Amino acid sequence: MSKLIPVSELTEDAARKELARLADQLSRANTLYHAEDAPEISDAAYDALKRRNAEIETRFPSLKRKDSPSEQVGARPTDGFSKVIHAVRMMSLGNAFDDEDVHDFDRSIRKYLGLDASKPLSYSAEPKIDGLSLSLRYEKGKLVQAATRGDGEVGENVTANARTISDIPQILENAPNVLEVRGEVYMSHADFEQLNARQLEAGEKTFANPRNAAAGSLRQLDSTVTRARPLRFFAYAWGELSEPLADTQIDAIERLHDFGFVTNPLTRQCDTTEQILGHYRDIEAQRSTLGYDIDGVVYKVNDLSLQTRLGYRSTTPRWAIAHKFPAELAWTRLEAIDIQVGRTGALSPVARLHSVTVGGVVVSNATLHNEDYIAGRDAKGGTIRDGKDIRVGDWVQVYRAGDVIPKIADVDISKRPEGATPFEFPTICPECNSDAVREEGDAVRRCTGGVICPAQAVEKLKHFVSRKAFDIDGLGAKQIEMFYDDPDLPVRTPVDIFTLQQRDSANLNKLANRKGWGAQSAGNLWAAIDEKRTIPFGRLLFALGIRHMGEAASNLVANHYGTWSEFERAVTSAADFEGPEWEDLLSVDGVGEVMARALVSAFAQEAERASIDALVAQLEVQEAKRPDTEGSPVDGKTVVFTGTLEKMTRAEAKARAEALGAKVSGSVSKKTDLLVAGPGAGSKAKKAAELGIETLDEDGWLQLIGTA
Incomplete structure (x- = not known):
């Protein structure tokens, strides 16, 4: 791959060839992404190709192809599966990448539980299967539903397909009345090779790796296709239960095995971190001979009562972690360094690489972090890579961090081409020509253009419709690009999405008459947008x-404010970064001053606030989900802990209070309902007394909450 010629320097003949190349690449990317569950380039790389195509078409409008990617909306994601709301959310796991991370995990568990290093604490350790998560629901011993993980809260109903997998029992003996079994659907190496051989013989496309083959097979609309695919299933966890399975993780897994599920034979109980790490190395040594893909080892606190005490963060359990295997490495040529502008204005350098396979995945792009990283410096000015900078034309070492994100690890100076010059990081935004500045203490240079910068506007809109945000069927990143520049139906701010149908009706329903659209697809889009007018x-x-x-x-x-109206009132009152509402915001666990200032500032900016208010006027904002607090004596009350707690750690006390519906604050104010004071309580206890706030010692607190 030769270095890309800037669009401004292309001749007409070169532009025609470049448009043909881009059409082929984008067509392939669309097919791999939408039809085969096997993308080989990142979203960022896809976006860069689309932008380059649009720039060339703008400069040479007469060369626009009949099959131009700018006229293609892209394949709609399948809507053939009904949705399933998980009774118990399917969580993801935090990651550890080295031995010290594992020791930190153990220390954090002990600190939360108040256990010193001399107290015994056992863990389960099992291979982390590289497959597709699946939840199986049994009622009175019968399989009634199977669902993919989805976003953790809502998955796809694949019951018919799951019934074709021989490792999944249809009937269970002596099982709880309600039992959700969770595990991983995967494909063995031998079965994968045989499947690809059959695909070749039939003249059909082959799969890139076993994980993609398993995912594509499970999500077939025709279950007879799934039946013909050699899928397997390991059980390792559970969701909703009508009664406990056991007292420990290991015994619960054994119980699943007794029900007839296949469980991983390499699962072990480990009583020390040394045993954990020893088992990790044993599994790593066997990795290439297991016959199926794994990408690490999962550790879980073995005692299920301790798991309950530890509870969850917002998306991950405190009691489990995935220890990932070291990234695989490869060397390739750095062809170019592109600068992308994100939704916050950050200028992010992206390495364009001569394609290379790393860990079974074709990589052609990698992150370069920021200008310091390119120059061979860390954020504090120290040297990395022995001070070697990164230049276009260099031979670079690529790895996939956590087996996911491609990054550049090293540079081979001996292969640096003559004439290679240091990379000059831009001080002008490449999208809007505004100054790009780097504030003191910030590792990132940012465009100052704000709302006038099209890249920021487009990226914010893409974020707005992303899977974990509004997730509107048929309105993804590619459609946002189309609508952003649309002369008839422009979408420049989020509220524009919710006025699209009204504007299209006033514009003679032009969308339905466009190439790639129709009355059905336009109607589907309007329905999908209307469905998201109610949003958590x-x-x-x-x-x-x-x-x-x-x-x-x-x-x-x-969760802290409960309703949008209360939150909006509070952040508006905190505009001066002082006063009780500001202190209340800072008291939210996990919200520091930097985050709080960004949040308050966003609502204080006139244009941004007007945009938010216009959006909310189109929506019904649901109250935040509250824990089941029936019978809780502290539901809705604001509680402050101070002094030394002796029977539980501060973190555990806080988590328990929040689970009972209380708000936990770090400071005493007129809004405080209850102060829990241990030995050594100082100014907070004094202030509570002055305000007449009820105060309890730790025993009184435990007596109050009891088993609620």
Whole structure:
């Protein structure tokens, strides 16, 4: 692959050839992504190809092809499966990448539970299967439903397909009345090779790897196709239960095995971190001979009562972690460095690579983090890679962090081509020509263009419709690009999405008459948009794309305030970054001052606030989900803990209070309902007394909450 010629320097003949190349690449990317569950380029790379195609068509309009990618909306994701709401959310796992991460995990568990290093604490350890998560629901011993993980809360109903997998029992003996068994659907290496051989013989496309083959096979609309595919299933967890399976993780897995499920024979109980790491290395040594793909080892606290005490963060359990295997490495040529502008204005350098296979996946792009990383410096000015910078033309070492994100690890200076010059990071935004500045203490350079920068606007809209935000069927990143520049139906702000149908009706229903569309597809889009007019509070807040407000933080804030109107009133009152509402926001666990300032500032900016208000006027914002607090004596009350707690850690006390519906604050105010004071309580206890706030010691607190 030669270095890309800037669009401004292309001749007409070169432009014609480049449009043909882009049409082929984008057509292939669409097929792999939408039809085969086997993407080989990142979303960022796809977007870059689309932008280059559009730029060339703008400069040479007469060369626009009949099959131009700019006229293609892309294949709709399948809507052939009904949705399933998981009774118990299917969580993801935090990751550990080295031995120290595992020791940190153990220390964090002990700190939360108040256990010192001398106290015994056992774990289960099992291979992390590289497949597709599946939840199986049994009622009175009969399989009644099977669902994919989806986004953790809502999955796809694949019951008919799951019934074709021989490892999945249809009837269970002596099982609880309600039992959700969770595990991984996968394909063995031998079965994968035989499947691809049959695909070749039949003249059909082959699969890139066993994981993609398993995912594509399970999600077939025709279950007879799934039946013909050699899928397998390992059981390792559970969801909703009408009665406990056992007292420990290991015994519960054994119980699943007794029911007839296949469980992994490499699952072990480990009583120390040394045993954990030893078992990790044993599994790693066997990795290439297991006959199926694994990408690490999962550790879980073995005692299920301790799992209950530890509970969950917003998206991951505190009591489990995935210890990933080291990334695989490969060397290739760096062909170009492109700069992409994100929704927060960050200028992100992306390495364009000569395609290379890393860990079974074809990689042609990799992140370069920021300008310091390219220059061979860390955020504090120290050297990395022995100070070697990265230049176009270099021979670079690529790895996939966590077996997912491609990154550049090293540079071979001995192969650097003559004339290669240091990369000059831009100080002007490549999208809108605004100044790109780097604030003191920030590792990232950002465009100052704000709403006038089309890249920021488009990326914010893409984020708005992303899977964990509004997730509107038929309105993804590619459709957002189309509508953003649409002369008849422009979408420049989120509220424009919810006025699309009204504007199209006033515009003689032009969308239905466009190439690639029709009355049916337009009607489907309007229905999908209307379906999302009712949205959970946390999803809406995350969808706004406010800097530092990730999915977990958005849900924490939503749970703290409960309703959108209360939240809106509070952040408006906190505009001066002081006063009780500001202190209340800072008291939310997981919300620091930087995040709080970004949130308050977003609502204080006139244009952004007007855009948010216009959007909310089109929506019904649901109250944040509250825990089941029936019978709780502290539901809705604001509780402050101070001093030393002796029978539980502060973190455990806080988690228990929140599970009972209480708001836990870090400071005492007129809004405080209850102070729990242990030995050493100081100014908070004094202030509570002055305000006449009820105060309990730790025993009084435990007596109050009892078993509620």
